[in-house]
Amino acid sequence: MSLMGVASTTRRLGRQPRLATGLVITLVIAVIAIVGPWLAPYGENEIVGKPFTLEGSWLGTDYLGQDVWSRVLAGGGSILLTSVSATALGMVVGIVIGVVAAYAGGWLDEAIMRLNDVALAFPQILLALLVLTAVDQPAAWMIVLLVGFSHAPRVARVARGVALGIVSRDFVHSAEALGESRLRVVVAEVLPNMNAPLLAEAGLRLTYSIGMVAGIGFLGFATDPGAADWGQMINENRLALLVQPWGVLAPVIVIGIFTVGTNLMADGIAQLAGRGTG
């Protein structure tokens, strides 16, 4: 994403209520996730009372008697970092695949996109689970890689579609007639014109990443079983859903709000792109 695209998008924010709302929600949750650990009334592994009671701060305690509110505040950082990195990875790999396919055209395009379709046929989470069950204690980078690569084929389809509409335009032909290198044609002529739709795709992919990373946590493939993590918290506390619902509801609500925020943001950008960004 170039800085210019971001800047021009920011200028239009005032006239884009959907995008503005999404952006504000996303930023608020992100800020909570980042500075949360310092605001938490208790430590993330501090026992403040009996399990599943309303002791501790306002949201009560979890299965070990740790403070739910403190763990919510502390548990966003990892999910945020993992999903943002995974999204970035997926976007980069996907864009490269898609743009190369679109610009190359012909049989290379066919070959790349058919392989891509094969990758697409796998349900996203399945591939991740396959690998994660094989390892004992997954490292954070592993989750980033798995989620990232599972996004790539989806991003590639979108990127190729957008790029196809651009590589056939005369300014690209003009650059080719001048004898510009292929790399420069892609970087200087094609990519800058893909900003808006790709930004929208990134927002959407971030939504999915959050869901997937939380899902992986929920299924118990946590990098650090003791640490606070929104996905993992749902798993830890689900037994007492009827007794102390906050242990589950609190992380569910933040994840929900976060995904709604990123999705609104993606929608807003897509709307903006639909109207053309000059």
Add this chain to the structure above:
Amino acid sequence: MTTVAGAGCTLTDLRVALTGSDVDVVDEIDIELRPGEVVGLVGESGSGKTTAGTALLGYARHGAVIERGSLVFEGQDVLAMSWEQVRPIRGMKIAYVPQDPGAALNPAIRIGRQIVELLELHGIGTAEERLAGARAGLREVGLPDDDEFLARYPHQLSGGQVQRVALAMAFLPRPKVLVLDEPTTGLDVTTQGMVLRTMAELCRSYQVAALYVTHDLAVVANIADRVAVMYAGRIIELGPREVMFSQPAHPYTRALLDAIPHLARARALTGIPGSTPGPGRRPSGCRFHDRCEYVQDRCRETEPRDVRVGQDHTAKCVRVGEIGSWDINRGNVADTDPHKERDIILTVEDLHVSYGRTEVVHGVDFDVARAEVVALVGESGSGKTTISRCIGGLHGEWTGAVTFDGRALGKGARARSVEERKRIQYIFQNPYLSLNPRLTIAQIVARPMELFGIARGRAARDKVVELLEAVALGPTVLDLRTDRLSGGERQRVAIARALAAEPDLLVCDEITSALDVSVQGSIVALLEDLRKTRGISMLFVTHNLALVRSIAARVQVLSAGELVESGFVVEVLDSPRHEYTRQLIGNSPTVA
């Protein structure tokens, strides 16, 4: 103005403004349409001609509103009617033919069904009568009326056929008034000629009062009885066709006529400086004053009223009668001398071009000399653009020999040497697509210099300023992106980019066809100047024969991928040998 009750219609003091502002799109439009008469409404883009045209249907596009005015039709004011009252009149009594009829026909319904449906909607006749009516309508516009044709879908018709179906549908309910909005734009001259003749015949035989909205003066010169010229939302001159084309009174009309090429003689075309101001940016006083060569102080202050010039002829100019008479021959220049020595720079021999397995150009030979303009002329599908793309290195599927300055040219741009890529520059038809919207003008124009090592950094920027000056653009545009420029300005940037490489051959693919005539005039003048001062050769691809006369020395006429005639412009146009060339010349609309 006088109106016979029940005949034609009279539009008086029409004002259409942008919703919620006092910015007018068109204002003070007075025009009378008489039965059996075609009035040509001519204007450049942004003049408000389409807005004025659709106002005759009591309609203003989204974002605009009819603020004032009356349209007296059959004794009633259509503009004062409610939506429910206007509806039965639209299409029935006042019909409309859109610019792109392909978009107006439903692609999923057969032609016959669509026509019958129209009659059903208006509750005309029984089922059999409607079908018979549909057949009769198609016959009238010269289309087949058999079941096979009625069963076709719109995509199975050619552009001209679709346009004639639209005409048939417009005429079927026997309207009294017909508004045609550039109905032949995008059609080849032969097809356009047919559509225009059909339209004119139908208007006369059914005594329809027609308003023909167009940007093309040449078309109007062939079909209109009276001509109204619009500029910046006003009708600035209105008069009978013969008078308008021989004794135009308004400086704008004169400038427009100076900008259009003639088939019969070569002219030094001139453009009008600046561009047509859009709504909200129009100057006070006479709206043309900032571009007018006869401007005086009073033009800036007072808005001119209609001045009667002659019978049925008015002009909105305070200086009518003071600015002398206009002579159609003013811009004439001599045709290029066929006996001049030619120093050949580009030779094309036995060129065959294909797209996949289809061969579209079958063995074409021609050459281009130094500082010479050679035109490639043909209708759509003739292969003229394909040939130019091969020479420009944009299409590689060809066989034959293309020799540039003594060396055989490689097929695609990547198969050519840096030197060859630098010396041959290609300019595209549509300046809205050929410039990267993400880059600034300075970046776009400087790039070929950086790439070919001509200049970089500060020096490149200085050269960009020089080049922009050469194409009549100021340094203020340097750091703008292209979306801030008009079509003509964009095309100038594209030309500047081509010049930045210091080329010897410019391949120009229909570079003026997306532009207004006044802009075309100035681009042609610019190219002529570049040819003379820099000795640049040009391969000029166009469908406009009249333009060829004014710009080129030699012409190659193409039909279906084959060269049917070639030679010096003066010889080919004055004494065409091939039947196709004769037909093309015969169908080309021309003002004189």
